[in-house]
Amino acid sequence: MFSLKNKIAVITGGGSGIGKAISKLFAKQGATVHIIELNADAAQQTVDEIKADGGEAFAHTADISKQQQVLDVFQHIGSINILVNNAGIAHVGNLEGTAEADIDRIYNVNVKGAYNALYAAVPVMKGLGGGVILNMASIAAHIGITDRFAYSMSKGAIFAMSMSVARDYMGDNIRCNTISPARVHTPFVDGFIAKNYPGREDEIFDKLSKSQPIGRMGKPEEVAALALYLCSDEAGFITGCDYPIDGGFIKLNN
Template identity: 80%
Template sequence: MFSLQGKSAVITGGGSGIGQAMSQLFAKQGATVHIIELNEEAARQTVDTITQAGGQAQAHHLNISQQAEVVRVFQEIGKIDILVNNAGIAHVGNVENTAEADFERVYQVNVKGAYNCLYAALPLMKAQGGGAILNLASIAAVVGISDRFAYSMSKGAIFAMTLSVARDYLDAGIRCNSISPARVHTPFVDGFIAKNYAGREEEIFEKLSKSQPIGRMGKPEEVAALALYLCSDEAGFVTGCDYPLDGGFIKLNN
C-alpha cells in the first residue's frame, strides 16, 4: 500500500523539517522527488540523504514568490503527479505591531508562493490526466492564536485555496487536500523560539509543547505519514478536505 512508484512529486520547502520528512518518505515509497528550496545547501543535503538510501531526488533552487521562475522550473520538471505546497514562514505580532513589510513578506511566501506553484502545476496535471495536490495549512486557519495575525491570514488563504482548487478541478482528475498541523518540532520551531524568546528557550518550548492536549509537539514524520496517504492512490476518494493533525488542540483544548 501507499506506493508512489513511477510518480513525480514536487515538494516546496523540502530541505528541512516537515518538507524534508515528506521528501524522504515519498522517495522511500518510490517517487522521484523534486525539492524546491530557497536554501540551496539544505536541498542538496536532503537530496544526498535520499540518494544514499537508494531513492531518486533532485534539488531546484527557487524563490517561489517569483511566478515566472516557478513556471520555468515546473515546465523543466515536466511530469508532476504530486504537488506539496509546504514552504512557509512565520511572524509574531497582532495587527498593530505587524508592519506592512512583515505582512507583505508573509503574503509573498505563504500565499503567493502557493498560488504560483498551483498556477504552474495545474496545466501540467490537466495535460497528463490528473494529479494530487496537498497544501500545508495550520490550525491557525480555524482557531484564534495570539500574536499570529499575518501567519493566520496566510494559512486561512491556504485553507480556502484548497477548497477552490478541489472544486474547480474535479473533472480534470485532480484532487486537492490540506493538512492543518498544530505545533510540530522542527529546526524552524527551535530557531523561532531562539529569535523571539532569547534566554527563555526551555520555558517556551515546554509551554508550546503542553498547549497540545496530547502533551507534546508533533513530529515531522507524523505529518509526512498523513501526507503520504493523501497523495497516494489509496486516497483516490478524498478531495476538498482539511485534516487537523493537532494532538487534540481544536476539539479538546477547552
Template identity: 75%
Template sequence: MFKLTGKKAIVTGGGSGIGKAIALVFARQGAEVHVVELHEAAAYETRAEIEAAGGLVFIHTCDVSRQDQVNKVFEAIGGVDILVNNAGIAHVGNLENTSEADLDRIYQVNVKGAYNCLQAAVSRMREQGGGTILNLASIVSHVGIPDRFAYSMSKGAIHAMTLSVAKDYLSDNIRCNSVSPARVHTPFVDGFIAKNYPGKEDEMFEKLSKTQPIGRMARPEEVAALALFLCSDEAAFITGCDYPIDGGFIKLNN
C-alpha cells in the same frame, strides 16, 4: 500500500522540517522527488539523505514568490503527479504591530508562492489526465491564535484555495486537500525559542509542547505520514478536505 512508484512529486520547501520529512518518505515509497527550495545548502542535505537511502531526487533552487522562477522550474521538471505546497514563512505579531512590509512578505511567500505553484502544476496535471495536490495549512486556519495575524491570514487563504481548486478541477481528475498541523518540532521552533527566550529554552519548549492537549509537539515524520496517505492512490476518494494533525488542539483544548 501507499506506494508512489512511478510518480513524480514536487515538494516545495523540502530542505528542512516538514518538507524534508515529506520528501524523504515520498522517495522511500518510490516517488521521483523534486525538492524546490530557496536555500540551496539545505536542499542538498535532503538530497544526500534520500540518495543514501537509495531514492531518486532532484534539486531546484527557487524563490516560490517569483512566478518566473517557478515556471522555469516546472518547465524543467515536465509532468507532475503530486504537488506538495509546503514552503512558507512565519511572523509573530497582532494587527497593530504587523507592518505593511510584514504583511506583504508573508503574502508573497505563503499565498502567492502557493498560487504560483498551483497554477504551474494544474495545467500540467490536466494535460496528463489528473494529479494530486496537498497544501500545508495550519490550525490557525480554524482557530484564533494570539499574535499570529499575518500568518493566520496566509493559512486561511491556503485553506480557501484548497477548496476552490478541489471544486474547479473535479472533472479533470485532480484532487486537492490540505493538512493543518499544530506545533511541530522543527529547526524553526528551536531557533525561535533560542532567539526570543535565551537561557529559558528548556522551559519554553516544555510550555509550548503542553499547549497541545496530547502533551507534546508533533514530529515532522508524523505530518509526512499523513501527507503520504493523502497523496497515495489509497486516498483516491478524498478531495476538498482539510485534515488537522494537532494533538487535539482544535477540538480538545478547553
C-alpha cells in the same frame, strides 16, 4: 499499500523540517522527488540523504514568491503527479504589531508562493489526466491564536484556495486537500523560539509543547505519514478536505 512508484512529486520547502520528512518518505515509497528550495545547501542535503537510501531526488533553487522562477523550474521538471505546497515562513504579532512590510513578506511567501506553484502545476496535471495537490495549512487557519495575525491570515488563505482548487478541477481528476498541523518540532521551531524569546528557550518550548492536549509537539515524520496517505491512490475518494494533525488542539483544548 501507499506506493508512489512511477510518481513524480514536487515538494516546496523540502530542505528541512516537515518538507524534508515528506520528501524522504515519498522517495522511500518510490516517487521521484523534486525539491524546490531557496536554501540550495539544505535542498542538496535532503537529496543526498534520499540517494544514500536508494531513492531518486533532485534539488531546484528558486524563490517561490517569484512566479517566473517557479514556472521555469516546473518547465524543467516536465511531468508532475503530486504537488506538496509546504514552504512557508512565520511572524509573531497581533494586528498592531504587524507592519505593512510584515504582511507583504508573509503574503508573498505563504500565499503567493503556493499560488505560483499551483499556477505552474495544474495545467501540467490537466494534460496528464489528473494529479494530487496537498497544501500545508495550519490550526491557525481554523482557530484564533494569540499574536499570529499575519501567519493566520496566510494559512486561512491556503485553506480557502485549496477548497477552490478542489472544486474547480474535480472534473480534471485533480484532488486537492490540506493538512493543518499544530506545533511540530522542527529546526524552524527551534530557530523561531531562539529569535523571538531569547533566554527563555526552555520555558517557551515547554509551554508550546503543553499547548497540545496530548502533551507534546508533533514529529515531522507523523505529518509525512499523513501526507503520504493523502497523496496515494488509496486516498482517491478524498478531495476538498482538511486534516488537522494537532494532538487534539482544535477539538480538545477546553
